[in-house]
Amino acid sequence: MNRFYIVCSVAALAAASSFAEAAAPTDPQIAAIVVTANQVDIDAGTFAKSRAHSEKVREFAQLMVTDHSAVNKSATELARKLNVTPEPNATSKGLKEGGEKNLASLSKLSGPQFDIAYVTHEVDYHETVLEALDQTLIPGATNPELKALLVKVRPAFVAHLEHARALKNEIAKGKGT
Amino acid sequence: MNDRGRRRFLTKAGGALLAGAVCAPTWPDSPHRVTIEKMAFSPPVLEISRGQRVEWHNADLVPHTVTDTARQLDSGPIEPGATWAHAPEEAGEYSYVCTFHPTMKGVLKVR
Numbered sequence: 001m002n003r004f005y006i007v008c009s010v011a012a013l014a015a016a017s018s019f020a021e022a023a024a025p026t027d028p029q030i031a032a033i034v035v036t037a038n039q040v041d042i043d044a045g046t047f048a049k050s051r052a053h054s055e056k057v058r059e060f061a062q063l064m065v066t067d068h069s070a071v072n073k074s075a076t077e078l079a080r081k082l083n084v085t086p087e088p089n090a091t092s093k094g095l096k097e098g099g100e101k102n103l104a105s106l107s108k109l110s111g112p113q114f115d116i117a118y119v120t121h122e123v124d125y126h127e128t129v130l131e132a133l134d135q136t137l138i139p140g141a142t143n144p145e146l147k148a149l150l151v152k153v154r155p156a157f158v159a160h161l162e163h164a165r166a167l168k169n170e171i172a173k174g175k176g177t
Numbered sequence: 178m179n180d181r182g183r184r185r186f187l188t189k190a191g192g193a194l195l196a197g198a199v200c201a202p203t204w205p206d207s208p209h210r211v212t213i214e215k216m217a218f219s220p221p222v223l224e225i226s227r228g229q230r231v232e233w234h235n236a237d238l239v240p241h242t243v244t245d246t247a248r249q250l251d252s253g254p255i256e257p258g259a260t261w262a263h264a265p266e267e268a269g270e271y272s273y274v275c276t277f278h279p280t281m282k283g284v285l286k287v288r
Contacts, residue, residue: 067239074238155216156239
């Protein structure tokens with residue numbers, strides 16, 4: 001796996017932290033970042049379900065599709081209720097581009113190589129999402145309901161990160177089949 | 178209705194309400210509740226008597242399940258905001274997990 005693509009696809013979220021230093025994202029921008037971050041992982045999971053070598057990695061990919069789709073459903077419903085239109089911004093655009101590059105990179109791989117590349121990316125991705133949630137998105141949200149949604153979704157991202165780390169260790173030991 | 182009739186009516190109505198409050202079934206017929214929140218079962222351990230109803234309410238944003246290893250408890254997916262109820266008839270200790278998120282664990286003790 002080319003490490004460059006992993007870095008690219010999570011760099012946009014990492015930028016969300018420094019984004020706060022220049023100008024705190026508005027609620028419509030935060031909504032766009034959340035929806036895009038979830039969609040990027042849904043797309044990666046959808047691809048991995050059909051391409052992964054091991055059953056455990058396919059199950060993990062399905063879980064990412066299910067959970068991130070559920071989170072996006074709640075985020076979209078809340079945005080509609082609050083009459084907030086997600087506003088694309090540098091971070092959300094960077095996330096989208098990073099996700100596309102990640103898929104392009106993954107599409108060149110197969111077998112166990114694909115599994116380790118996908119799961120490694122998932123570890124990095126969830127670490128970065130959590131950092132962005134803690135440092136930028138949760139502190140930056142001004143609407144109480146939007147902030148509450150971000151707080152509520154955080155434990156799921158923690159669980160995904162632990163799951164991805166455990167899976168990565170199993171694959172490294174040759175048990176992730 | 179004159180004043181006397183109104184007083185009699187109110188006295189009867191008040192008495193009926195009081196009787197209802199005293200006789201209204203509460204425990205043990207009220208179901209026990211486990212809340213699924215922050216990717217955990219709360220309370221993680223619950224003890225009940227046989228036949229008592231337990232409700233698992235999913236307050237998270239993602240689907241969960243309540244599934245024990247022998248599949249005597251098996252909710253299938255519980256969608257966000259939904260509730261699954263079960264009243265076990267057999268005594269025993271049921272250790273269960275969410276099959277989607279296996280780090281989530283709970284125990285149901287049935288006396």
